[in-house]
Amino acid sequence: MTTLLPVEAALAQVLANVRGDVRVEIQVDLINALACVLAVDIISPLAVPGDDNSAMDGYALRAADATGPLPVSQRIPAGTVGAPLQPGTAARIFTGASIPEGADAVVMQENCTVENGSVTVSGSVKVGQNIRPRGQDIAQGQVVLSAGRRLRPQDLGLLASIGAAQVTVFRPLKVAILSTGDELVDPASGTHLQPGQLYNSNRYTLAGLLSSLNMEVVDAGIIPDDPEATALALQGAADSADCVISSGGVSVGEEDHVKNQVEKLGSLNLWKLAIKPGKPLAFGAIGNTPFFGLPGNPTSVYVTFCLVARPFLLKMQGLDEPEAVKLMAVAAFNSGKPGGRQEYRRVTVGNNAAGGLETMDYGNQSSGVLSSVSHSNALAVIPPGSVINEGDLVEVILLDQFA
Ligand code: AMP
Numbered sequence: 402m403t404t405l406l407p408v409e410a411a412l413a414q415v416l417a418n419v420r421g422d423v424r425v426e427i428q429v430d431l432i433n434a435l436a437c438v439l440a441v442d443i444i445s446p447l448a449v450p451g452d453d454n455s456a457m458d459g460y461a462l463r464a465a466d467a468t469g470p471l472p473v474s475q476r477i478p479a480g481t482v483g484a485p486l487q488p489g490t491a492a493r494i495f496t497g498a499s500i501p502e503g504a505d506a507v508v509m510q511e512n513c514t515v516e517n518g519s520v521t522v523s524g525s526v527k528v529g530q531n532i533r534p535r536g537q538d539i540a541q542g543q544v545v546l547s548a549g550r551r552l553r554p555q556d557l558g559l560l561a562s563i564g565a566a567q568v569t570v571f572r573p574l575k576v577a578i579l580s581t582g583d584e585l586v587d588p589a590s591g592t593h594l595q596p597g598q599l600y601n602s603n604r605y606t607l608a609g610l611l612s613s614l615n616m617e618v619v620d621a622g623i624i625p626d627d628p629e630a631t632a633l634a635l636q637g638a639a640d641s642a643d644c645v646i647s648s649g650g651v652s653v654g655e656e657d658h659v660k661n662q663v664e665k666l667g668s669l670n671l672w673k674l675a676i677k678p679g680k681p682l683a684f685g686a687i688g689n690t691p692f693f694g695l696p697g698n699p700t701s702v703y704v705t706f707c708l709v710a711r712p713f714l715l716k717m718q719g720l721d722e723p724e725a726v727k728l729m730a731v732a733a734f735n736s737g738k739p740g741g742r743q744e745y746r747r748v749t750v751g752n753n754a755a756g757g758l759e760t761m762d763y764g765n766q767s768s769g770v771l772s773s774v775s776h777s778n779a780l781a782v783i784p785p786g787s788v789i790n791e792g793d794l795v796e797v798i799l800l801d802q803f804a
Pocket residue numbers: 580581582584585599600601602603604648649650651652696697698699
């Protein structure tokens with residue numbers, strides 16, 4: 402029996418091969434920077450908020466003057482700056498407005514009564530209450546976000562709050578995808594299937610996964626099971642992209658041409674991975690362009706892309722933490738006999754009656770059943786040689802992070 406390469410070992414090898422010199426810094430308008438990877442640390446030129454300001458609509462006063470009555474000496478809406486507050490007086494103030502010099506507390510309007518232009522406060526007043534201090538969100542000179550972070554919507558908001566109009570990010574990678582197989586028909590071709598044919602689903606899964614990473618997809622189409630056509634397509638893809646990903650044709654059957662052709666055009670490791678679904682996975686280069694040869698089965702494509710190719714691409718893109726986040730959940734299934742490969746079972750994670758995380762597997766775990774991925778929200782990781790029984794804790798990887 403051939404020994405299988407553990408997933409972690411394959412991932413370590415793949416990540417060790419990431420070259421940083423393909424990263425190109427570009428400037429983008431902040432509004433277009435979603436999912437881009439920051440190329441530089443962002444340092445705040447200012448404090449946010451810029452002033453001590455009111456967290457409430459109410460009255461600004463000196464805590465020592467409470468409970469009044471205190472004449473209301475001025476009105477300070479957001480966006481204006483009030484005059485210094487005289488002792489023994491209060492200022493009408495609104496949420497977000499700067500605290501006037503001399504005031505040290507804000508009392509919410511619900512706890513105030515106003516009569517004849519003077520305010521009386523019910524209850525005690527503490528120094529600093531309802532005041533949002535200057536710089537409580539961001540201090541001037543602070544690193545707001547570090548290089549290597551993929552920008553999320555809240556990050557764009559944070560960068561806007563320090564006045565950033567543009568950001569320096571890495572140019573999104575271009576990734577070429579090609580689907581091998583004489584049996585494949587693209588649904589967009591409008592062609593009905595002949596006996597023995599099937600629609601190319603991998604193209605769509607891979608294009609979607611790459612688009613979610615904000616990478617540019619170079620679609621090299623369907624490649625027939627023919628050595629010359631395979632070589633031509635692979636070379637063309639490598640010339641036009643930062644990385645090439647193929648699906649299918651990576652076994653060692655006589656209709657599988659990817660291995661031989663990549664070996665001629667560059668270099669290749671063909672691994673038998675200890676992964677289920679998956680197993681045959683090729684990693685190498687066409688000239689200088691890195692290459693992944695994923696298996697053909699649609700579920701294997703999804704799993705091997707997410708676990709091996711995706712971390713590679715993210716690291717190549719400049720991301721700091723490219724690996725998937727894992728959680729623990731209680732299994733509501735039995736995994737059956739122990740296997741030689743690490744299994745990524747398609748499961749649904751949700752809360753059980755006790756409020757804990759529980760996970761149930763999809764009925765058909767065959768690598769050809771793409772429904773198992775569509776109707777699941779996570780992968781449960783069953784290590785080689787182990788068994789998961791109902792009630793055991795199992796590691797799960799939520800699929801949301803790949804979408
Ligand atoms: P292969 O590795 O080329 O032998 O393919 C393994 C299995 O995956 C076969 O059943 C193929 O028909 C299927 N397959 C390969 N490529 C695709 C694709 N792009 N879309 C859907 N199924 C595919």
